[in-house]
Amino acid sequence: MDAHEAGSAVRHGPGEEPHDAPAADVPPPAPRTETEPETEPGADPVVARGGVAALSLRYQIAAALALAVVAITVCVHVAMVFLHVAPSNTVTKQHGQAIDDWIYPEFEQNWKLFAPNPLQQNIAVQARASVATADGRIRTTRWYDLSAEDGRAIDGNPLPSHTQQNALRRAWDFFVATHDAENRPVGLRGALSESYLRRTVELRLERADAAGDGGVVERVQVRSRTTNVRPPKWSDEQVSDRPTYRVLPWWRVPEARAEEGAR
Numbered sequence: 001m002d003a004h005e006a007g008s009a010v011r012h013g014p015g016e017e018p019h020d021a022p023a024a025d026v027p028p029p030a031p032r033t034e035t036e037p038e039t040e041p042g043a044d045p046v047v048a049r050g051g052v053a054a055l056s057l058r059y060q061i062a063a064a065l066a067l068a069v070v071a072i073t074v075c076v077h078v079a080m081v082f083l084h085v086a087p088s089n090t091v092t093k094q095h096g097q098a099i100d101d102w103i104y105p106e107f108e109q110n111w112k113l114f115a116p117n118p119l120q121q122n123i124a125v126q127a128r129a130s131v132a133t134a135d136g137r138i139r140t141t142r143w144y145d146l147s148a149e150d151g152r153a154i155d156g157n158p159l160p161s162h163t164q165q166n167a168l169r170r171a172w173d174f175f176v177a178t179h180d181a182e183n184r185p186v187g188l189r190g191a192l193s194e195s196y197l198r199r200t201v202e203l204r205l206e207r208a209d210a211a212g213d214g215g216v217v218e219r220v221q222v223r224s225r226t227t228n229v230r231p232p233k234w235s236d237e238q239v240s241d242r243p244t245y246r247v248l249p250w251w252r253v254p255e256a257r258a259e260e261g262a263r
Contacts, residue, residue, distance in 0.1 A: 081107060120239075124148060124225045125172045127201045130250065134214030141210045143223070146201070149208075171200045172224065183248055197222060198251045223247040 052063055080102045083092050092099060124147040131139050146168055154160040171193075178193040180186055185194070201220050211217045224246045228239040 077102075077107075120229050122227050122229060123172070125168055125222065126225060127205060127220060127222045129205050129210045129217045129221075130219040131211050131215040132218050133212070138218075139215075141205075144205065144208055144210065145225075146204050149204075168200060168204070171197045183246075194251070198253075202253060217253050219250045219252050221248060221250045 052060055055063065080099055083089075083095075083099050084103045084107075086092065124145055126143045126145050126147075128143045129141045131141060133139055150164050150168055153164045157164075174189075174193045175197045178186055178190045185191060198220060201222055202217070205211075205217060205220065225243050226246070227243045228241065230241070231237040231239060
């Protein structure tokens with residue numbers, strides 16, 4: 001046995017199979033991070049993609065079309081609202097119907113941009129009733145200040161209802177917009193505005209128990225009381241503080257509705 005074999009026998013001991021000598025200690029490979037994708041040797045590194053870029057071409061085109069539709073819709077809506085509230089101009093005169101079809105009823109605006117004449121008056125809507133009493137007489141109630149009642153209901157209420165704030169006011173504005181100074185209807189919406197205002201007043205008088213015990217409301221009458229807002233102390237403007245009234249004719253309450261109110 002030569003020296004090499006002797007050395008081998010000494011390392012492995014008698015009766016043991018010879019095996020290779022243990023390799024030197026080699027540090028384990030560093031763990032791969034999530035941002036370092038595994039690549040084959042010699043291959044180009046792959047860049048990670050996210051968001052829309054990670055979608056396939058078909059979905060990228062669909063997403064781009066959806067964003068374009070949303071952007072166009074927003075731009076058209078903003079333009080329509082601006083034209084609706086802007087002063088009368090060539091565009092609104094030529095395309096007024098298209099603008100109204102877009103705005104009403106979901107996006108209605110009841111104010112005007114750059115209003116040259118802001119409201120400088122307080123307008124109160126008042127009503128009274130002609131009542132047939134249980135003993136067969138006819139009496140006329142006092143004037144009920146319906147606007148003042150709404151004001152008292154809203155005052156101090158952190159969350160007033162839409163009805164308390166706008167129902168009566170909108171009914172009166174609708175009537176004034178569809179009638180001339182002689183209270184004659186102008187256009188096809190005149191009769192509708194009269195019915196709307198009359199029904200609103202009837203409900204308010206019924207709530208106030210204007211008919212009394214056994215009485216029946218046969219007719220109602222509406223008027224507005226307008227007073228000028230006083231100018232500030234530093235202004236030289238002089239305005240009258242005397243109220244003016246616009247009195248509407250008596251309106252007859254339909255018999256079925258009058259009997260329902262009596263019940």
